[in-house]
Amino acid sequence: MTKRIICIFQTLIVLCLTVTFSFAQKNDRKPNIVLIMADDIGFSDIGAYGSEIETPNIDRLANQGLRFTTFYNMAKCAQTRSSLLTGLYNGGNGAVHIANLTKAAGYTSIMSGKEHLVSWVPDYCKAENAFDHSFYFWATTEYFVPPSGAFSKPFFLEGKKITPNDIEHEISPMYKTDFITDYALNWLDESFQNEDKPFFLYLPYHAAHYPLQARPEDIKKYRGKYKKGWDKLRKERFRKMKVLGVISKNTKLSPPENNLNKKRGPLIPDYTDYYTWDSLTDAKKDSLDLEMAVFAAIVDRMDQNIGRVLNKLEKEGKLENTLIMFLIDNGSCPFYTNKVTDVPPGPANSYWSLRTTWANLGNTPYRQFKQAGHEGGSHTPFIAYWPKKIKPNTITNQPGHVVDMLPTFLDVLDLDYPKTIKGHPTIPFHGQSLLPVFKGKKRKEPDYFISGMKNYRMFRNGDFKIVQMNGGKWELYNIKKDPTELLNLADSNPKKVKELADYFTSTPLGTDTKK
Numbered sequence: 001m002t003k004r005i006i007c008i009f010q011t012l013i014v015l016c017l018t019v020t021f022s023f024a025q026k027n028d029r030k031p032n033i034v035l036i037m038a039d040d041i042g043f044s045d046i047g048a049y050g051s052e053i054e055t056p057n058i059d060r061l062a063n064q065g066l067r068f069t070t071f072y073n074m075a076k077c078a079q080t081r082s083s084l085l086t087g088l089y090n091g092g093n094g095a096v097h098i099a100n101l102t103k104a105a106g107y108t109s110i111m112s113g114k115e116h117l118v119s120w121v122p123d124y125c126k127a128e129n130a131f132d133h134s135f136y137f138w139a140t141t142e143y144f145v146p147p148s149g150a151f152s153k154p155f156f157l158e159g160k161k162i163t164p165n166d167i168e169h170e171i172s173p174m175y176k177t178d179f180i181t182d183y184a185l186n187w188l189d190e191s192f193q194n195e196d197k198p199f200f201l202y203l204p205y206h207a208a209h210y211p212l213q214a215r216p217e218d219i220k221k222y223r224g225k226y227k228k229g230w231d232k233l234r235k236e237r238f239r240k241m242k243v244l245g246v247i248s249k250n251t252k253l254s255p256p257e258n259n260l261n262k263k264r265g266p267l268i269p270d271y272t273d274y275y276t277w278d279s280l281t282d283a284k285k286d287s288l289d290l291e292m293a294v295f296a297a298i299v300d301r302m303d304q305n306i307g308r309v310l311n312k313l314e315k316e317g318k319l320e321n322t323l324i325m326f327l328i329d330n331g332s333c334p335f336y337t338n339k340v341t342d343v344p345p346g347p348a349n350s351y352w353s354l355r356t357t358w359a360n361l362g363n364t365p366y367r368q369f370k371q372a373g374h375e376g377g378s379h380t381p382f383i384a385y386w387p388k389k390i391k392p393n394t395i396t397n398q399p400g401h402v403v404d405m406l407p408t409f410l411d412v413l414d415l416d417y418p419k420t421i422k423g424h425p426t427i428p429f430h431g432q433s434l435l436p437v438f439k440g441k442k443r444k445e446p447d448y449f450i451s452g453m454k455n456y457r458m459f460r461n462g463d464f465k466i467v468q469m470n471g472g473k474w475e476l477y478n479i480k481k482d483p484t485e486l487l488n489l490a491d492s493n494p495k496k497v498k499e500l501a502d503y504f505t506s507t508p509l510g511t512d513t514k515k
Contacts, residue, residue, distance in 0.1 A: 042362025065385030087406025128159030229277025332362030373458025
């Protein structure tokens, strides 16, 4: 009897150890990773950052995850994507793509969406070479496919050019945001067949880049909501942002201003200049309400598709072990690019762009727009969601930058940075891991952040920031005390301007702008 009891006891111990080991193995699995990028959307255009636009799925990630109040991009599509994917402000052969890292870690790597890279990015970092599966288009294309005009660019599936008729889709008429997601979900289904292999999904949507085209049912949701005008809406968003905690209590609302970028034309006052809403006729207000309603509909449709991804992961039991990050490539864009003006915004045969006054609403409470190093161009939302790893509904004031993404991947994947890539010695990455911030810890702040285009560059070191406009003199701001850049300190503190300008010349982009 005693031997039998001992035998049973030993068996129970073995079972317990086996279960414990299996549980540990399950919990030690590398997380799936989803990286979602939106396009030309302002800091306040997402619900979790103050918007009236309905974004319940992005808001879910924010409310169950971590929001950054200060996160920098490179202020333009191609530059941001290039730095995001390589961890470099500037590079060439020797750049490492984050999908190179996920492949090395045994992941299935998937991309579906917009590819737009600068010339220094090597060919081996292009989508068809970096990912196991890819569906992509280069830069700007229309939302409705087949295109109605001559403005569209080709689509590529697994590196091969395809026609619109070849695009797989679930909903007709074909709408780009929807079929980008269709491809992603199909490849996720395929990856789920291998339970032991995690996946990395890069989902760079085109929304809400011009042209202003959206499904009628989405536009209908917002029609009439913008007749109160940009002036009132900007104040409403500003108040909501303070309540949400995504801007500090000492933040002041910047006054509305014109688009000061002199190199993006044509400079049509109706599009580039600020004017009060109350000065407009009812007919003009109605037409402008439609313009913003279409923009809101584009953002809404993107959020619906993010919801499709979340629902898929939840249904398949993958969500609990998935790190999801959402970010935007630059602030709202007010550049006049209208090619069809006799058709109102919305349908497939229209081609309108957003104007300065609405873009100014999107960038609340900051100044200026896409391409500029001012906060309106370079400062956008970043959300990280990771169940049981990131504390829900938290907000951090620690600044981050898109170049931090690659070192974050290294930390999450528990990898060393490779010494060579495709026969080239690797270029040391310029960012710093965000994983400590995800864990609720304080990370050592990077020495500097860079953003903006040539002649519109910004350079931030600590609490101070210098920024140019139209290649002019450096402006200087104490960004901690004056986050909306209302008080230019350059004349009163020329020593600090010189110190930062000299420091900037030693950085990877230090020779890329007129001083």
